[in-house]
Amino acid sequence: MHLDSGERRREIWGSRFGFVLAAAGSAIGLGNVWRFPYLAGQNGGAAFLFIYLAIVLLIGLPVMMAEVGLGRFTRRNPVGAFAKIVPQSGWRMVGVLGVITGFAILSYYSVVAGWTLRYLVNAATGTFTSLTDPGQTGALFEQTVGDIQTVLTFHALFMVLTVAVVIGGVRQGIERWTLILMPALFLLLLLLVLRSVTLEGAAKGIAFYLNPDFSEVTGATFLAALGQAFFSLSLGMGAMITYGSYLSEREDAVIATASVSLFDTLAAFLAGLAIFPALFTVEGAEPTQGAGLAFVVLPAIFHRIPFGGLFGAVFFVLLAVAALTSAISLLEVCVAYLTDEKGWTRKMACCLVGVVSFVLGVPAALSTGASTFLSRLPLVHMGFLDLMDTIFGNVALTLGALLLCLFVGWRWLPEDALTGTMEGSAYPQLAHVWLFLIRYLCPLAIGAILLQTLIKLLLSG
Numbered sequence: 108m109h110l111d112s113g114e115r116r117r118e119i120w121g122s123r124f125g126f127v128l129a130a131a132g133s134a135i136g137l138g139n140v141w142r143f144p145y146l147a148g149q150n151g152g153a154a155f156l157f158i159y160l161a162i163v164l165l166i167g168l169p170v171m172m173a174e175v176g177l178g179r180f181t182r183r184n185p186v187g188a189f190a191k192i193v194p195q196s197g198w199r200m201v202g203v204l205g206v207i208t209g210f211a212i213l214s215y216y217s218v219v220a221g222w223t224l225r226y227l228v229n230a231a232t233g234t235f236t237s238l239t240d241p242g243q244t245g246a247l248f249e250q251t252v253g254d255i256q257t258v259l260t261f262h263a264l265f266m267v268l269t270v271a272v273v274i275g276g277v278r279q280g281i282e283r284w285t286l287i288l289m290p291a292l293f294l295l296l297l298l299l300v301l302r303s304v305t306l307e308g309a310a311k312g313i314a315f316y317l318n319p320d321f322s323e324v325t326g327a328t329f330l331a332a333l334g335q336a337f338f339s340l341s342l343g344m345g346a347m348i349t350y351g352s353y354l355s356e357r358e359d360a361v362i363a364t365a366s367v368s369l370f371d372t373l374a375a376f377l378a379g380l381a382i383f384p385a386l387f388t389v390e391g392a393e394p395t396q397g398a399g400l401a402f403v404v405l406p407a408i409f410h411r412i413p414f415g416g417l418f419g420a421v422f423f424v425l426l427a428v429a430a431l432t433s434a435i436s437l438l439e440v441c442v443a444y445l446t447d448e449k450g451w452t453r454k455m456a457c458c459l460v461g462v463v464s465f466v467l468g469v470p471a472a473l474s475t476g477a478s479t480f481l482s483r484l485p486l487v488h489m490g491f492l493d494l495m496d497t498i499f500g501n502v503a504l505t506l507g508a509l510l511l512c513l514f515v516g517w518r519w520l521p522e523d524a525l526t527g528t529m530e531g532s533a534y535p536q537l538a539h540v541w542l543f544l545i546r547y548l549c550p551l552a553i554g555a556i557l558l559q560t561l562i563k564l565l566l567s568g
């Protein structure tokens with residue numbers, strides 16, 4: 108694969124599975140292991156899980172097909188893709204919104220990935236083996252993310268890694284890595300699940316995660332699930348447009364996008380199934396504790412597995428690599444835009460976006476304890492990292508996806524849209540189902556959820 112987005116020399120994926128591997132690499136990341144479980148915990152557990160699954164199937168998958176189809180048809184970066192279909196129109200701003208969103212997400216994504224790197228070191232040096240209960244792992248987490256030097260060092264380290272990979276041109280590297288590392292990550296998740304569900308008292312957590320109680324569901328639950336679906340599937344900012352632009356016409360985009368969604372959802376599901384049973388085995392456990400959830404609970408499970416220290420270290424290596432393959436796609440969208448549309452060199456684009464994104468990540472890094480002000484901003488009553496994640500990781504992606512649906516469903520010629528998404532597919536009969544979803548169900552559902560949130564904000568404000 109060759110991630111140079113210029114139209115000349117545009118290559119397609121190296122192997123048959125190139126797209127699926129790279130797109131799964133982008134999709135599977137901290138969103139699955141870190142973000143999904145803590146959002147599920149905050150939004151009622153099983154009810155959130157079921158709403159999430161329905162959203163992935165009815166909204167996430169059609170939107171992914173739309174993005175991939177748009178990229179494959181135009182063979183451009185997100186901004187260029189809109190501009191190619193309707194030159195000189197405002198639609199290209201949807202692409203620009205995507206580039207800005209990607210850049211903003213990268214800034215705090217790198218902070219959380221930095222925590223993962225720090226935990227990798229902890230696991231490798233045996234720190235977890237002396238921690239026997241979640242109270243202690245919780246204290247370790249607070250101490251880790253509240254330490255200025257730690258958070259900044261590892262945030263910087265992760266950003267440098269991301270920039271280095273993207274400068275090198277991603278070529279075969281990712282495809283090959285993903286092929287080995289993703290299955291390994293799944294195996295370790297499975298191991299964690301097995302240990303977690305067999306712990307004494309696990310039933311309570313299993314019920315929390317799998318036995319839905321829809322009575323507490325609100326509009327906020329839907330927005331959280333919708334935003335999480337877009338975040339986890341890497342939708343709403345053009346990453347899949349970019350990756351789709353390297354997909355051959357001969358490939359079946361329906362199968363490819365369905366496989367990516369399936370793997371991604373499975374990874375999130377397993378992460379939750381590892382975390383909640385273990386969490387509920389301790390007295391006074393809080394599923395609503397927020398962004399630290401995975402980092403507090405997972406080390407405590409490793410502690411109860413033979414050779415847990417080793418498995419723990421391997422797990423955090425895999426999670427860090429998964430985060431890296433996701434961060435690459437965030438950076439790549441910005442770089443593709445700057446090189447394609449603004450004529451920058453690849454190296455300059457990578458370095459500049461990396462540096463600015465690092466700087467924007469600094470307040471996020473300090474907002475988990477190091478700075479009291481940033482940890483609890485006035486008015487919004489949340490930390491800077493959470494604020495960035497709400498604005499960009501949720502609302503901006505949702506808005507981007509809505510505009511994309513309107514564009515693909517109503518502005519783009521249906522024949523071309525169908526060529527982009529369905530060409531080479533063994534399931535042409537799905538064409539009309541997809542068109543219906545992308546024209547009606549997706550924009551209406553996304554629009555309604557966004558509007559509802561907006562009204563509530565205005566009323567409360």
Ligand code: TRP
Pocket residue numbers: 133134135136137138139209212337338339340341342343344346433434436437504
């Ligand atoms: N999907 C990745 C994760 O779950 C994060 C990510 C990568 C992303 N590229 C994206 C999110 C593009 C939104 C848009 O960790």
